[in-house]
Amino acid sequence: MSAALGTEPFLERAPLELRDWFVRLLPEPLQWLTHNLITIVAILAVFGLFFAFTTVAERKLLGRVQNRRGPNRAGLPKFSIFGGWHIKHKLWGLTQPFADAIKALTKEDIVPAEADKLLHFLAPVIVVAFSLMTFAVLPFGRHYIPVELDVALLYFFAAGSATELAIFMAGWSSRNKYSLLAAMRALAQLISYELPLILSVVPVVLVTGTLSTQNVVLAQGSWTFGFLPHWFVFTPWGFAGFVIFLIAALAESNRSPFDLPEAESELIAGHLTEYSGFKYALFFMAEYFGLTALSGLGVTIFLGGWQAPCEFLQIIPSYLWFMGKLVLMIVFFIWVRGTLLRLRIDQLTRLSWKFLVPLALINLFNGGFWALTADVSWPWQIARWAVSIVVVVVPFFFMGRRLSAGYTPRTYRYAP
Amino acid sequence: MLGSGILKGLAVTAKNFAGSYHDPKRMVTVEYPEQRTVLPENYRNFPFLVSENATDAMGTLRCVACQICEKECPPQCIIIEKSKDKKPDASGKMQLYPAVFGIDTSVCMSCQICVEVCPFDAIKMDQVFEIAATNRFEGLFLDREKLAKPNSYYHQIHPTEAAEVDARLTADRNAAAEKAKAAAAAKAASPVAKPLDEPRRSSPSEGGPATPGQ
Numbered sequence: 001m002s003a004a005l006g007t008e009p010f011l012e013r014a015p016l017e018l019r020d021w022f023v024r025l026l027p028e029p030l031q032w033l034t035h036n037l038i039t040i041v042a043i044l045a046v047f048g049l050f051f052a053f054t055t056v057a058e059r060k061l062l063g064r065v066q067n068r069r070g071p072n073r074a075g076l077p078k079f080s081i082f083g084g085w086h087i088k089h090k091l092w093g094l095t096q097p098f099a100d101a102i103k104a105l106t107k108e109d110i111v112p113a114e115a116d117k118l119l120h121f122l123a124p125v126i127v128v129a130f131s132l133m134t135f136a137v138l139p140f141g142r143h144y145i146p147v148e149l150d151v152a153l154l155y156f157f158a159a160g161s162a163t164e165l166a167i168f169m170a171g172w173s174s175r176n177k178y179s180l181l182a183a184m185r186a187l188a189q190l191i192s193y194e195l196p197l198i199l200s201v202v203p204v205v206l207v208t209g210t211l212s213t214q215n216v217v218l219a220q221g222s223w224t225f226g227f228l229p230h231w232f233v234f235t236p237w238g239f240a241g242f243v244i245f246l247i248a249a250l251a252e253s254n255r256s257p258f259d260l261p262e263a264e265s266e267l268i269a270g271h272l273t274e275y276s277g278f279k280y281a282l283f284f285m286a287e288y289f290g291l292t293a294l295s296g297l298g299v300t301i302f303l304g305g306w307q308a309p310c311e312f313l314q315i316i317p318s319y320l321w322f323m324g325k326l327v328l329m330i331v332f333f334i335w336v337r338g339t340l341l342r343l344r345i346d347q348l349t350r351l352s353w354k355f356l357v358p359l360a361l362i363n364l365f366n367g368g369f370w371a372l373t374a375d376v377s378w379p380w381q382i383a384r385w386a387v388s389i390v391v392v393v394v395p396f397f398f399m400g401r402r403l404s405a406g407y408t409p410r411t412y413r414y415a416p
Numbered sequence: 417m418l419g420s421g422i423l424k425g426l427a428v429t430a431k432n433f434a435g436s437y438h439d440p441k442r443m444v445t446v447e448y449p450e451q452r453t454v455l456p457e458n459y460r461n462f463p464f465l466v467s468e469n470a471t472d473a474m475g476t477l478r479c480v481a482c483q484i485c486e487k488e489c490p491p492q493c494i495i496i497e498k499s500k501d502k503k504p505d506a507s508g509k510m511q512l513y514p515a516v517f518g519i520d521t522s523v524c525m526s527c528q529i530c531v532e533v534c535p536f537d538a539i540k541m542d543q544v545f546e547i548a549a550t551n552r553f554e555g556l557f558l559d560r561e562k563l564a565k566p567n568s569y570y571h572q573i574h575p576t577e578a579a580e581v582d583a584r585l586t587a588d589r590n591a592a593a594e595k596a597k598a599a600a601a602a603k604a605a606s607p608v609a610k611p612l613d614e615p616r617r618s619s620p621s622e623g624g625p626a627t628p629g630q
């Protein structure tokens with residue numbers, strides 16, 4: 001990895017050079033430890049800030065979608081060290097997340113008297129820890145992958161599903177029947193959608209023949225005529241897989257329209273009922289970390305990861321391409337949240353078991369077909385594309401008809 | 417086809433998003449402390465006491481401390497103590513006045529019953545809503561001085577209602593003055609006749625101020 005680094009452009013290697021320079025300042029026994037600690041601190045700092053500004057972007061975008069302005073009041077407080085002088089500009093409300101953090105920290109932390117104190121404390125810690133662990137295998141740039149694992153995809157889904165344990169832990173330890181029921185319902189949802197989420201990724205593994213995220217990105221790294229990227233989202237099976245992945249990722253990260261586990265307007269807060277103060281903020285944080293990690297995986301697997309969309313755009317560093325695509329995914333998720341209504345629990349599970357899972361299985365076959373016909377000559381390529389499109393579109397059409405059978409646009413009749 | 421409704425919905429929200437930047441008419445909110453909407457005339461909040469004169473508010477309160485509002489108030493938030501002496505009111509008649517008049521706005525529920533029962537048009541509904549205070553007992557308890565606001569202010573916030581009240585009060589005063597004159601004339605003509613018990617005020621539309629639209 002470091003051997004190829006010397007030939008890279010300056011911007012591409014600058015952060016790594018800085019890290020290596022700092023590591024070399026220390027004595028030999030500390031170097032390995034410092035090297036890894038810097039990686040961890042960098043992930044925590046970058047994605048901590050990313051989380052903070054995602055919350056404010058979400059509130060502002062949702063506001064705009066509803067023809068409001070969103071939060072724009074929080075400026076900087078008056079610091080006495082400046083002797084009364086302070087910045088009067090509100091900074092477009094961008095300091096809002098820091099004000100929220102201070103609020104969450106200073107709030108009273110209430111633990112129910114009957115609660116299982118240890119599990120009640122551990123649940124938010126575990127949920128944040130596991131959702132942060134998923135960042136370890138995401139390739140943020142050409143040379144920026146914290147841990148290069150051969151089975152990175154397996155690791156990602158294992159760490160991602162461990163957060164479900166924490167959710168049940170939270171519901172159980174609160175010793176509140178509403179929390180417990182909500183946690184069970186959250187589990188039902190998360191397990192239902194774990195299946196299409198993983199099945200949508202399997203065709204990529206079939207086609208690329210690897211479980212390593214970095215190799216998946218490298219497999220997407222060529223261009224037809226120099227400007228048509230070979231990202232998997234631009235293949236029929238990849239597009240279908242990406243759509244299934246998006247829907248399942250929404251459900252996995254408890255976001256609207258699948259935010260039943262903590263539906264604000266219907267339940268109190270689901271499994272978070274007995275949490276307050278910073279523990280609540282930790283769950284909130286874990287939810288956003290999970291969303292960011294899943295978006296990052298979607299970018300890695302379907303949207304070409306850190307690859308530039310055109311050959312000449314490679315002058316922009318790879319990590320910026322990754323972050324740009326990640327931001328686009330997050331904005332799309334916020335846009336969906338501002339548009340769709342919440343599903344009912346039966347609609348939710350039916351969508352998964354009767355539509356997404358069969359479609360993902362058919363798509364798995366489609367991916368296998370694509371992998372087997374990889375070497376055909378180009379007139380046959382047209383037939384390959386046509387077959388692949390038909391295999392995806394026809395089942396979508398018929399299963400969609402069956403899923404929405406009996407649902408016509410509602411007509412409202414008012415009392416005379 | 418499945419999903420077409422979702423795409424239509426996404427288009428609607430995208431239109432809202434883009435429109436909110438270039439079309440101020442779309443915005444449903446105002447930037448409150450800097451921008452304010454005009455309150456509707458019928459908007460009401462806590463009551464205030466009407467005084468005839470802005471310079472001598474305490475001397476020209478219309479309230480005669482009859483304590484009807486105090487008795488009618490459902491949450492019992494009005495406290496009145498009658499004065500020991502009498503002062504001439506706007507029509508020159510000697511009346512009691514409230515030595516203490518207080519409204520606890522933390523208890524008041526803005527029901528307007530005090531306004532409806534007042535036979536003197538002395539208490540009316542205000543439009544203030546920025547009453548945040550740091551002390552619940554001192555900041556939210558309004559005494560006589562804080563409650564008194566001139567008639568011109570009443571005209572400003574409820575123009576239609578205030579004009580009706582003024583017309584009625586002027587008519588009553590004129591009628592009272594004429595009656596007094598007639599009584600004086602009759603007394604002069606037949607000094608043995610017993611003078612009529614003159615009603616203080618005889619409004620035909622008793623039972624509260626005629627609010628517009630009532």
